[in-house]
Amino acid sequence: MPIEQRERTLVLIKPDGIQRSLIGEIIRRYEQTGLKLVGLKFLIPSEKTVKEHYLSNEGWLKSVGEKSMAAYEKKCLKSPYQDPVKCGEDVLGRLIKYLTSGPMVVMVWQGNEAVGVIRKISGGTEPLTSDVGTIRGDLTIDSYALGDTDERAVRNLIHASGSVGEAEKEIKIWFQDEEILKYRLVQESILYDVNLDGILE
Numbered sequence: 001m002p003i004e005q006r007e008r009t010l011v012l013i014k015p016d017g018i019q020r021s022l023i024g025e026i027i028r029r030y031e032q033t034g035l036k037l038v039g040l041k042f043l044i045p046s047e048k049t050v051k052e053h054y055l056s057n058e059g060w061l062k063s064v065g066e067k068s069m070a071a072y073e074k075k076c077l078k079s080p081y082q083d084p085v086k087c088g089e090d091v092l093g094r095l096i097k098y099l100t101s102g103p104m105v106v107m108v109w110q111g112n113e114a115v116g117v118i119r120k121i122s123g124g125t126e127p128l129t130s131d132v133g134t135i136r137g138d139l140t141i142d143s144y145a146l147g148d149t150d151e152r153a154v155r156n157l158i159h160a161s162g163s164v165g166e167a168e169k170e171i172k173i174w175f176q177d178e179e180i181l182k183y184r185l186v187q188e189s190i191l192y193d194v195n196l197d198g199i200l201e
């Protein structure tokens with residue numbers, strides 16, 4: 001199989017997605033793209049796993065802090081933080097509470113540009129400003145400001161890996177190698193084969 005068909009990404013349906021009965025809708029949107037589901041679990045994560053998941057991505061604390069501070073600036077508001085790393089540490093504490101609060105669906109999707117395709121459909125981090133047509137933009141309503149007021153994580157239904165490198169590290173945290181299934185989907189010949197042979201009678 002060519003390398004581009006093997007790109008993989010990790011998706012978590014966070015506890016709010018489960019409680020909002022959106023498992024089917026979210027999987028439907030990803031499935032319709034033609035990407036292949038190669039790993040699937042339903043579990044309540046431990047604090048250790050959530051920490052490992054976010055800290056596996058070097059520089060995440062700083063970048064998550066910078067992103068949320070920039071969102072305030074864009075709206076001409078003042079962030080409650082001055083130091084992005086401090087902001088990131090608080091976000092991590094809130095995320096641990098959020099993700100360990102109930103069951104989650106954990107998935108691996110595979111196919112051409114899997115990381116980018118899944119990020120595009122998922123939408124930006126803050127549901128208030130996520131694009132219309134995306135999962136976060138269409139199916140929920142949270143904002144940084146509301147999360148901060150209540151000192152909790154932004155509830156945005158899903159996590160999706162941000163890059164191929166991040167995906168590789170994250171998948172290893174949630175899945176053993178043998179739990180990722182290797183199989184062929186019939187539709188892959190339509191998506192990837194050079195010639196569309198065998199359609200006409």
Ligand code: ATP
Pocket residue numbers: 063064067068091094095124125126144147148152153154155156158159160161162
């Ligand atoms: P994810 O990694 O979940 O796909 P993302 O890459 O769009 O989202 P990150 O910047 O990695 O966003 O932040 C991880 C998660 O932390 C977000 O999805 C959100 O739930 C939460 N979060 C991010 N920034 C804040 C914040 N300032 N306040 C509260 N929660 C936040």
Ligand code: MG
Pocket residue numbers: 160162
């Ligand atoms: Mg992220």
